[in-house]
Structure formats: structure tokens, C-alpha cells
Amino acid sequence: MSMLRLDGVTVRFGERAVLDAVDLDVAEHETVCVLGPSGSGKSTLLRVVAGLQRPDAGRVFLAGEDQGGVPVHKRGVGLMFQDHQLFPQRDVAGNVGFGLRMRRAGRAETERRVAALLDLVGLPNAQRRAVAALSGGEQQRVALARALAPEPRLLMLDEPLGQLDRGLRERLVAELRELFRRLGTTVLAVTHDQGEAFALADRVVVMRDGRIAQSGTPLEVWQRPASEFVARFLGFDNIVEATVSGERADTVWGRVPVPAGTPGGVCRVLVRPAGVRLGAVGEGVPCGVVSRTFRGDHVAVRLRPDAGPELEAVCRLGEAPEPAARVGVRFDAAEVVVLR
Known part of the structure; x- marks a missing residue:
């Protein structure tokens, strides 16, 4: 079953087509990484799916439902950004439980869900820790737990590990892949880091100038790049x-x-x-x-x-x-x- 489908999505900034008639399907429980250089349209694609950017043409479907006119908070998607965007005035529990409170979940349910998610991301008993006291990797785990808390039907990651050092990034990629597999989460991620994309994804989508240059499994794209652009982008x-x-x-x-x-x-x-x-x-x-x-x-x-x-x-x-x-x-x- 297709969890996400983009049908001819176009976004223009002035005369420039940042997304140019993009078609994309993401199956339920699949992890898809959109890869491309700066300006290729990958972050705009994520914003369109989230409802943060209205397309000039085309449609977005989630679980078969047209999302035209559906506001961000009603789309049932989770967002995790490169800079975490944690609330500094709230402790770890306050950050992770934020989406649950917006859904008017009860206090006991919120506390159970927060504790379970912190265990899941490797931060047991961290509820009362201050955000400012966390390392970069720990903040990343809190941001992930917050995004997963409302049980989104689609989790979207925007350069999720871009600010971390290489060793920590490599460890977290392996942990994320195993976590998504266990939870059965459907994931759409964007990154410029090919190593991150190939390690995390079931399928890689390479973008160029607002269009999809190639889509395939990491092995397919690596072994058989579809064009000179893809080959050179891969190094x-x-x-x-x-x-x-x-x-x-x-x-x-x-x-x-x-x-x-x-x-x-x-x-x-x-x-x-x-x-x-x-x-x-x-x-x-x-x-x-x-x-x-x-x-x-x-x-x-x-x-x-x-x-x-x-x-x-x-x-x-x-x-x-x-x-x-x-x-x-x-x-x-x-x-x-x-x-x-």
C-alpha cells in the first residue's frame, strides 16, 4: 500500500521551478531518502508533504487521501529537523510529550508514552534533564522521540544528522534504521550526505534541479547510476x-x-x-x-x-x-x- 504519493507536484519561486512535475510513491513501512545537492528541491519537497509549502500544481496523497487544503496539524505526519528545534524552556519530558498534549492525551498516558520512547531511543530516565545539558547526540534522540510520540503515519527527517560528528552520525544511522524496522515506521528523509542516505534507506531518490534523476535501492543506484550527473554526485x-x-x-x-x-x-x-x-x-x-x-x-x-x-x-x-x-x-x- 502507498502511504505517500506525489502526483505531478510543481513549486515555483518566481520563474524558477524548484519542484518540476515530481511523481513519487512511498510504500507503507518503507524508508526513502531523497538525496541531492543544495538547490535540488529536496527540502521543498518535504515542506510540500508537510503542508508548509503549497504546490503550484499537482497533488499530495497520504494513505490515499488528497491533502489539498489539509493543515499541517491534521496531516498526521511527524517532523524532525537538522537543528532539533527543541524547546529550551522545557525539560526532556516536556519536549517529548508536547505533541501528545496538543492531542489532549491524559497525563498518565503521556507519562507512559514519554518513558517508553526515551527507553526506545536510548535515553532511559532522562525525563527531568534540561535540554541545555544534553549533548548533540542526546538532543537528536530527544527530537526523534518527540517526532515519534504522536505515532505519525509518516515521519519526515530534514538533514537529521547533519550537525553531528562523523562517528556519532554513523552510529545513529545504524540505530535509526533498526528502530524504524522494529516500529514499522514509514519514513521520508532528505539529506545531501550519500553515506547517510545509503545506510538508512530502503530506496534512494536522487534529485537534480527540481526533478528526480534516479530512484532505486541503494545497491541499484550505486552499481548503476543512471546518468553522468548521478555518477559524479556519488563521487x-x-x-x-x-x-x-x-x-x-x-x-x-x-x-x-x-x-x-x-x-x-x-x-x-x-x-x-x-x-x-x-x-x-x-x-x-x-x-x-x-x-x-x-x-x-x-x-x-x-x-x-x-x-x-x-x-x-x-x-x-x-x-x-x-x-x-x-x-x-x-x-x-x-x-x-x-x-x-
């Missing part, structure tokens, strides 16, 4: 013009193998860094090593071919060649994507 730079003939593509780097069945003709090809295989000089495309960067479990190596743009390769620790060394490069067809 892939090994892209050149090519002409495909059979199972090879002629490029400025020489002949690059392509997956079997690739249609012939002019295109762009992406070689993921994992598909750039290093060997001895004379084995493949001659390259000089420009630099190498330690990335934790691997080393990223920048290469300068004798012709064409630089390449990035990845090597296991201890196997990366020294800067200024000469190497030969071959390409693995399994890591080549043809972009049309």
Missing part, C-alpha cells in the same frame, strides 16, 4: 567519452571493456575505482602515480595517464605504489558502467 570521477563497438569502448584511455550486450554507439563510460587494476609498466595503459590517500580500509591512488583525464584507483593497504612511480592500468568490465 565517481573516472568518466570519459567513448564509442562502443561489441564488448569494447574506444576512449582517450584506450580500449575499455564494457558489459556484454551493451548497445553500440557514442556514450560516456564510468570506470569505478575498484575496476582500475594496477600492474607493471607495459601491462595496459601507462600511468604515473600522482598521489595516494589513506582511507581506513584501503588506499585511494590518483593516476595520470599519458593521455586523458586523471584516474582514481583503490588498493589494499600495503599494496599502493609510491607517488611518482610508473604503473600499467587495466580495466575490469564488471566495474564499468555505460552512461547514456
Whole structure:
């Protein structure tokens, strides 16, 4: 069942279409992350669903019901923002229970629900703590508990972990995914952080200039970006013009193998860094090593071919060649994507 459906939603600011005829479905219990650079329209999309921004065209449906004219507080959605927006004058319990009081829930029910949610987000017995005394991660957990308290049919997250340091962000992403799975929550999140989106989402939607550039599972989008824009947004730079003939593509780097069945003709090809295989000089495309960067479990190596743009390769620790060394490069067809 579709919990959320956008049908041709358009929002214009002056002459500019911030959202341009966007169609989107989010299934019940699904977590969808909308990913894109600044100005791509992702936050405006969230505001339209919440009722904070009226579309110039198109319709929004929640559980099959048209939301045209339905005010924010009657849509049954929860919102969690990057800056938390907690009430500093209220303690933790006062923040978490705010939505329940707006629904006129009884005191005993509110106290039970607040205690249960604080346990759920890893802050047991924190009801009387002051907001100002909480760490950034703790404030994030309080904001999440507050958003979940009224049991929204759709939870919306706007850059939910953007202000946290990397280590805490990675831990919270894993916790959020498990929490949403246990609760069966339907989630629509927006972020510019691809790592966050890929770790959290069942499905990733990449936006560009107010339109959806690609939608798919994290694995689908990562393995098969639909365009050069998506590929470069995901951080892939090994892209050149090519002409495909059979199972090879002629490029400025020489002949690059392509997956079997690739249609012939002019295109762009992406070689993921994992598909750039290093060997001895004379084995493949001659390259000089420009630099190498330690990335934790691997080393990223920048290469300068004798012709064409630089390449990035990845090597296991201890196997990366020294800067200024000469190497030969071959390409693995399994890591080549043809972009049309």
C-alpha cells in the first residue's frame, strides 16, 4: 500500500521551478531518502508533504487521501529537523510529550508514552534533564522521540544528522534504521550526505534541479547510476567519452571493456575505482602515480595517464605504489558502467 504519493507536484519561486512535475510513491513501512545537492528541491519537497509549502500544481496523497487544503496539524505526519528545534524552556519530558498534549492525551498516558520512547531511543530516565545539558547526540534522540510520540503515519527527517560528528552520525544511522524496522515506521528523509542516505534507506531518490534523476535501492543506484550527473554526485570521477563497438569502448584511455550486450554507439563510460587494476609498466595503459590517500580500509591512488583525464584507483593497504612511480592500468568490465 502507498502511504505517500506525489502526483505531478510543481513549486515555483518566481520563474524558477524548484519542484518540476515530481511523481513519487512511498510504500507503507518503507524508508526513502531523497538525496541531492543544495538547490535540488529536496527540502521543498518535504515542506510540500508537510503542508508548509503549497504546490503550484499537482497533488499530495497520504494513505490515499488528497491533502489539498489539509493543515499541517491534521496531516498526521511527524517532523524532525537538522537543528532539533527543541524547546529550551522545557525539560526532556516536556519536549517529548508536547505533541501528545496538543492531542489532549491524559497525563498518565503521556507519562507512559514519554518513558517508553526515551527507553526506545536510548535515553532511559532522562525525563527531568534540561535540554541545555544534553549533548548533540542526546538532543537528536530527544527530537526523534518527540517526532515519534504522536505515532505519525509518516515521519519526515530534514538533514537529521547533519550537525553531528562523523562517528556519532554513523552510529545513529545504524540505530535509526533498526528502530524504524522494529516500529514499522514509514519514513521520508532528505539529506545531501550519500553515506547517510545509503545506510538508512530502503530506496534512494536522487534529485537534480527540481526533478528526480534516479530512484532505486541503494545497491541499484550505486552499481548503476543512471546518468553522468548521478555518477559524479556519488563521487565517481573516472568518466570519459567513448564509442562502443561489441564488448569494447574506444576512449582517450584506450580500449575499455564494457558489459556484454551493451548497445553500440557514442556514450560516456564510468570506470569505478575498484575496476582500475594496477600492474607493471607495459601491462595496459601507462600511468604515473600522482598521489595516494589513506582511507581506513584501503588506499585511494590518483593516476595520470599519458593521455586523458586523471584516474582514481583503490588498493589494499600495503599494496599502493609510491607517488611518482610508473604503473600499467587495466580495466575490469564488471566495474564499468555505460552512461547514456
